[in-house]
Amino acid sequence: MMLLTSGTRGDVEPFAALARYATAQGHRVRLGVPENSGVDLSGLDTVSLDVDFHRLMRTHGLSPWTAVRHFRSEVGPGMRRMFSAAVRETLAFDPDLVLHHPLILTAPAVADALGVPRALAEFVPVATPTREFPAPGGPTVATDLGRFNRTTYAVPRSGARLFRRDVERACRQLPGGRAPAPASASRATLMGISPQLLPRPADWPARVHLTGSWHDGAGVPAPDPAVTEFVRGGPCLVATFGSMSAGDPSALGRTLVDSARAHGLRTLVITGWGGLALPEGSRGDDVLVVPAAPLDAVLPDAALAVHHGGAGTVHTVARAGVPSVVVPFLVDQPFWGRQLHRLGVAAPPIPRRLLTAETLVPAVGDALARRERAQRVGRAVREEQGLRTALDVLGTL
Structure with missing residues (x-):
């Protein structure tokens, strides 16, 4: 299986734990990760996704215009490299399953091109709408809109449109030079979240699995x-x-x-x-x-x-x-x-x-x-x- 994650330490650590556990159970696993995550990846089969989220997140305190320039000079190119690397490395590994972070926007296309199932992994429930709370990180995060909470999930999902051309460019590496369209739906969504911290919303579909947190302790170093x-x-x-x-x-x-x-x-x-x-x-x-x-x-x-x-x-x-x-x-x-x-x-x-x-x-x-x-x-x-x-x-x- 190919595991593809984006983001910082909090996104990489659970993927590394799952890769380590699945490998120990006899599965052939490769993990695509951002650079410089600070996570112990020793003993794992890993490949770089050519992006450093430390650089991408250096926007705190910047003026709006400087933030726009930062997006053009760092965020955009970094995401393009990540999309391309995800396609390239997945094709090279030829897995029987793809599990990916929501930001790996090329994962659906490469899984379809290989004819293998894929699943989505979430550690913050931003891609799975519910009436029980608004989208975490959205503009109405502090306001419970009741039955309209589901509409707030359109905001994070619409962010993918910013990178549509970048995804298309990355997919030129696929057989035929383009992504199969339309992309098939993920077979499952794995919520690596503790039900002690987030009880399962009643309106999540059956394909969404609240698994509990992904942690094995194996990569935890001893403190000084x-x-x-x-x-x-x-x-x-x-x-x-x-x-x-x-x-x-x-x-x-x-x-x-x-x-x-x-x-x-x-x-x-x-x-x-x-x-x-x-x-x-x-x-x-x-x-x-x-x-x-x-x-x-x-x-x-x-x-x-x-x-x-x-x-x-x-x-x-x-x-x-x-x-x-x-x-x-x-x-x-x-x-x-x-x-x-x-x-x-x-x-x-x-x-x-x-x-x-x-x-x-x-x-x-x-x-x-x-x-x-x-x-x-x-x-x-x-x-x-x-x-x-x-x-x-x-x-x-």
Whole structure:
């Protein structure tokens, strides 16, 4: 089977886990991935899709005109390379099945050209409409429109039209020099999402499978000994905004440390792509700043997490059984922030532009009071067999 994923770490990690699990079950698997994802891919048969999403996502803080130029100079060419690489590498592998991320827009055409079934993988439910909530990341994400919620899914789907010509160009590599038309529907959609975090909507069709999260723990590195010693040295707040960066990183770092100290907590600051930093005046023995750390390894010893609410981070925090404060930046993150609060495992989300000590100090207190509920949810998430369920579904296609 050919697995094709796009995006950043939160999109690549679950695909890598499924590739590792399917290979261990005796399947012939190749994984197409973006460059520079930061995910451990050792032992896997992988190929590059010729795109670096670190470069594509460098738009935070840019003016509208600069953002347009960035789209023309980075995003457009990067997506074109990815579409082409997906076709080229899939043809070279000649799989009996294609499983792909929604952004791999050439996957339907190449699967049809090979005459093999394909399935869609979602870690944020943006391609499968429902009346129960609006499309995560859409313009009405904060407004429940009732029976009109389904109409909001037209917005993310319409984004594919921006790349129609690029898809057609990539498909010139196919036998006959063009894509079969119209593309056949996917045989199944695999939602690599925990039902503990998102109960299955009643109006999803039967071909949509809520498998549970895709996680095996095999690719989780051991943290630096200094990090382990720090998080085990007393109640600790773990702060990370992952790939997000906006505003003043030092001011954000100061707000996090001051809010943790207000509750007698120590702070592990994971700077990620540069969204967090620590000014000199906030340093102390109760603060440790590192560029990266494996959340699966450090969070079980934490008192709570403050994070951006990306789908991958949300599941990692939930699996660890710790409460959180979500500070959403964009796209699906407000959706997950509200969802975790609704489930009772997080304080009400704080939009990044409203993040101050005055808003974060009470939110940390709120989150700490939810620890028992977070631990119960964590135990249930850890019992899920998402990889086995996903592979079982693929075996029926």
